[in-house]
Amino acid sequence: MSATTPRALSFDTAAAQYAAYRPSYPPALLDAVEELADRPLRGARTVDVGAGTGIATRLLLARGARVTAVEPGSGMAGELHRSLPSVPVVRGDGNHLPLATASADLITYAQSWHWTDPALSLPEALRVLRPGGSLALWWNVSDDSAGWIADQDLRLRRHLGAGDGAHGTPGGSGSRNLGTLPGDFARRLLPWSRTVPVDTHLANLATHSAFLVRGGADGESTRRFLDEERGHLAAVFPDGTVEERYVVELAVLRG
Template sequence: MTASAPRALSFDSAAAQYAAARPGYPPALLDTVEELAGRPLRGARAVDVGAGTGIATRLLHARGALVTAVEPGPGMAGELHRSLPSVPVVRGDGNRLPLATASADLITYAQSWHWTDPALALPEARRVLRPGGALALWWNVSDHSARWIEEQDTRLRRHLGAGDSAHGSPTGSRNLAQLSGGEFTHRLLSWSRTVPVDLHLANLATHSAFLMLGAAGAEPTRRFLEEERGHLATVFPDGMVEERYVVELAMLVG
């Protein structure tokens, strides 16, 4: 893996919480993947790379895709296997896919492309894809057009450091922008979910910026999340938080 490997593997320490608290993706996302790929997911041989606890894997499986999950972290892979025992889980990462050449119709990176070295991962994806196959990269990014999300982002960056947040991958947009050659098709898909404040705070705590603080950051994190609960109570007095997202999708076909 890349120099970001320790951060990428930090999720292992919170695999169960990650599975319980992280958001999924709207049905429109997989509809768009099918549209751009020019084929249904049902029966497609799909590979979900950086699959984590299987949030996207589960959705692909439910659509009828024949999914293999690729995940480097033992804790995340174990959580995925417990929840989806019928789906093969292969330990590995996108820089060196442990898969046969021309064996997949679709390769997906749900919230995980930024953990790769694109100079290695893109040729690997091309190698594993069959002719006419598709590579789909996507990120859930918090919708900063909502004032409360923008204000929360300011507090997160003050707490974690100016370059960090917990509103989706801080490099997601940059990765999309840096994909060269105009080969990728891009879509933005807005959606939301409404969850109890406890689940929202648990979601924040599963982001790598918090996890990398480790034991030394446990008490500061606890204090921050309790203060955040107070801020959220003024916006959502009923204790139910409307999390708003934009899914950034980039697809390469052919």
């Protein structure tokens, strides 16, 4: 799948909302990246591909990584530059990295590998990595072992179509992201959660591509679904706050 398909670029229409409402990642994720890459992030020349609005970029910077962001979408790249003006932003995608050979210690894909064609993006990553460098891929996947999340996922699939994965993520839930990778990737599953107002949870749902290609939060069918979803959530979370539970699926390949 090309990173420049209309669905991949649909995030440009909601870049500010994406930055405001999408979940970040737990500290344990970057601990695991350092362990599996067998090197500290501090000082590592890091390329964050499909960086979006910089959610992962910001965490990598906080660990001392020297980050260059690669992002195909103008709206997402603009939001990243606005919030992280010191980070170099290169327009491009993982299938054709506009970077020099053997120039990176670490390449990361946060929530973005599934937009690439692995037959192109994996050789490109290996080309750009220095000897001994690492490629790290990860996804936040909604944890449907929580009954309310499983119920919501069924409603999402009925509304969006069975081909769409849990909570709008292409490729599905569970271990499907990891299961498509070659066996030489090391893998970790990292559970975590965040507690947010119902409005934030619903706004987060509306930033997924399956909704954005249907007109986003302003589309009539999306508004109707979110209004109905608010009623379902009120029955489970009467205080108006939602515990979103996730499992971060992490895969790291050492070059």
